[in-house]
Amino acid sequence: MPGFNVLSSAVDWLPWGAAAFGRAREEGKPILLSLAASWCGSCRRMDDTTYADPLVATAINRRFIPIRVDVDDRPDLSERYTLGGWPTTAFLTPEGEILGGGTFVASERMRTVIDQVCEAYAASGERRVADIAETQPPAPGPAASDVELHDLAFATFDRDHGGFGVEPKFPLMAPLRLALDLSTDAAPSYREMVEASLDAMGWGGLYDGVDGGFFRYAADRRWDEPHTEKLLETNAALVRLYLDAGAAYGLTRFTERAADALRYIQTWLADPVDGGWAGSQCAADPYYAADAAARAALTPPAVRRVLYADGNAQMASAALHAAAVFGDDGLRDFALKSLERVLLACYKPGQGVAHAAGAGRVRGLFGDQAAMIAANLDAFETTSNVVYEMMAEELAHYAVRTMWDEAGGGFFDRAGEPREPGEHAGDVGLLRQRLKPFMHNCEMSHTLRRLAAASGDNEFTALADRTLAAMAPLAAAQGPLAAGYLLAVRAAGLR
Secondary structure (H helix, E strand, O other): OOOOOOOOOOOOOEOOOHHHHHHHHHHOOOEEEEEEOOOOHHHHHHHHOOOOOHHHHHHHHHHOEEEEEEOOOOHHHHHHHOOOOOOEEEEEOOOOOEEEEEOOOOHHHHHHHHHHHHHHHHHHOOOOOOOHHHOOOOOOOOOOOHHHHHHHHHOOEOOOOOOEOOOOEOOOHHHHHHHHHHHOOOOHHHHHHHHHHHHHHHOOOOEOOOOOOEOOEEOOOOOOOEEOOEEHHHHHHHHHHHHHHHHHHOOHHHHHHHHHHHHHHHHHHEOOOOOOEOOEEOOOHHHHHOOHHHHOOOOOOOEEOOOEHHHHHHHHHHHHHHHHHHOOHHHHHHHHHHHHHHHHHHEOOOOOEEOEOOOOOOEOEHHHHHHHHHHHHHHHHHHOOHHHHHHHHHHHHHHHHHHEOOOOOOEOOEOOOOOOOOHHHHOOHHHHOOOOOHHHHHHHHHHHHHHHHHHOOOHHHHHHHHHHHHHHHHHHHHHHHHHHHHHHHHHOOOO
16 A cells, blocks of 8 residues: 555555445445554554454455555544544445444454444445535534633643643643743743643653654553654654743753754654655654663664655744754754755645645645645744745645635635546545644634734734634633644734
């Protein structure tokens, strides 16, 4: 499969698209959709065991239309079909409706599940499935007050171990950024929240003290049981957070931790010749459990050398920020070269940026456009080169033209018009529903205000206002991520 290293070829995987769904309808079979990631240890184990089992593979090939999707390559599909984590094992109708599913399924259990799904599908296969294109998400409730949202943002703060929630524990950026922002208003409790969390993450199990860099998340609330994959986006966001906290509080340990994470990124993920950053390094528990001397004799975990537009844009922004903090002209130049390389590979005039460099990549995802607009504004502010500002405007106009919700405000996650002949061939199943991503829209509100200031075009300010207003009734359902809305409100100077 393009974009994913399938360790077992026993299952005859098909790519997502109209052809696979058409075959399912013609043959009257349900679909087995496998969502996986190249860096995911559990995904590799399922390939090595369940999908490598000859009995399981034969049954899947005979009774299902099997589709494999890489979640890094298709975040739009992951958003719609992930069921609790990765790997996701989802069973679908030929129309793309979810029949059921879950995460990791052991081979013996899979044999039973296959029978159960096929029997249930046969019993209901004659019924007409509702057109999922007409399915609407639940209507948002009334907007909560800022005080209510503030309480939601910080309600799950773990006072014993830092961070938010119990387990699994992810490094949630939005509530920590809000706490950092509020702590500058002489509120010591917020500073304590930030320091406790950054200390726990940066000097606990979430950080690799040998090679450097942050793991994606921890299975326990103490951060002691990390899932050992390392993602570019996670590390880019944390580098910037540690730098900002170090500057705000005058704490060199945070600045130094950011520098060490940056060392990891530049050593393991960066392309030192042409620029750009790889998207991930695979999980490998035995390797990361070893000390420096033992690791020297081991094969390092594989790095996936795909240049994703959103991740590279976020990393370019973080690197430009770090270059300013450290006075590092070489890092600044590398960040600009990387941004330009990815733009050259992904951008098409009038069609925005593709999700990744290379042929056949999905195009027209809002997250890529939003991240690239912000990165180009950072490059413009760093260099005063108007070409970057013009690119930011071009991408913003594209997003407005193809993703803007004129009726309700805000941006959908996917473009709503064909980008080039045949490109909508994959718009089957739940892709017919366009979602409105909360965090991307909150961040875009702030980015549009920056773009208005850089370009002098106040229409971007009006769009920012409408975007923020559209997110207000959605914020109360976001838990700690409600902080993203409050950050946008504060950035707008509205509170």
